[in-house]
Amino acid sequence: MSNYFELLKTIPDPEIPVIDIVELGIVRGVNILENGVVEVVITPTYSACPAMFNIEEDIVSLFNKNKIPVKVTTQMFPVWTTEWLTEEAREKLRNYGIVPPEKGHDENHLKVPIRCPRCNSTHTRMISRFGSTLCKASYQCNDCLEPFDYFKCH
Numbered sequence: 001m002s003n004y005f006e007l008l009k010t011i012p013d014p015e016i017p018v019i020d021i022v023e024l025g026i027v028r029g030v031n032i033l034e035n036g037v038v039e040v041v042i043t044p045t046y047s048a049c050p051a052m053f054n055i056e057e058d059i060v061s062l063f064n065k066n067k068i069p070v071k072v073t074t075q076m077f078p079v080w081t082t083e084w085l086t087e088e089a090r091e092k093l094r095n096y097g098i099v100p101p102e103k104g105h106d107e108n109h110l111k112v113p114i115r116c117p118r119c120n121s122t123h124t125r126m127i128s129r130f131g132s133t134l135c136k137a138s139y140q141c142n143d144c145l146e147p148f149d150y151f152k153c154h
């Protein structure tokens with residue numbers, strides 16, 4: 001079973017190439033069906049993310065390439081939350097210059113100061129609710145003036 005996960009870990013997130021879809025928490029599980037077909041259950045990070053369609057296609061073509069019969073099932077509930085991001089994924093996001101969501105953050109995350117990934121200052125402000133993609137908001141640090149993205153998808 002774990003080698004299917006290893007295979008899935010070779011698929012990067014379409015928006016943030018430094019993390020893979022397993023680290024992102026999109027892959028909910030892998031089941032072997034009675035007819036030998038491998039069922040990969042995924043939960044979209046964000047229903048409006050057009051990238052989700054690519055992920056399904058990527059999984060199918062990867063398994064086809066490895067001659068493994070596959071079926072991708074999309075499970076909408078429970079809804080994906082940023083809580084599913086692994087610690088490893090959070091670290092990679094930080095290194096990539098995207099501030100990962102703090103655990104326990106919700107829609108009102110703006111009440112909690114967002115830390116600058118460059119100088120660690122909490123003196124930051126939101127420039128735009130939508131950054132380079134729907135899942136990110138644009139921020140700027142007031143101290144070092146570094147612009148950065150905050151990953152707000154949930």
Ligand SMILES: [Zn+2]
Nearest residue numbers: 116119141144
């Ligand atoms: Zn800064």
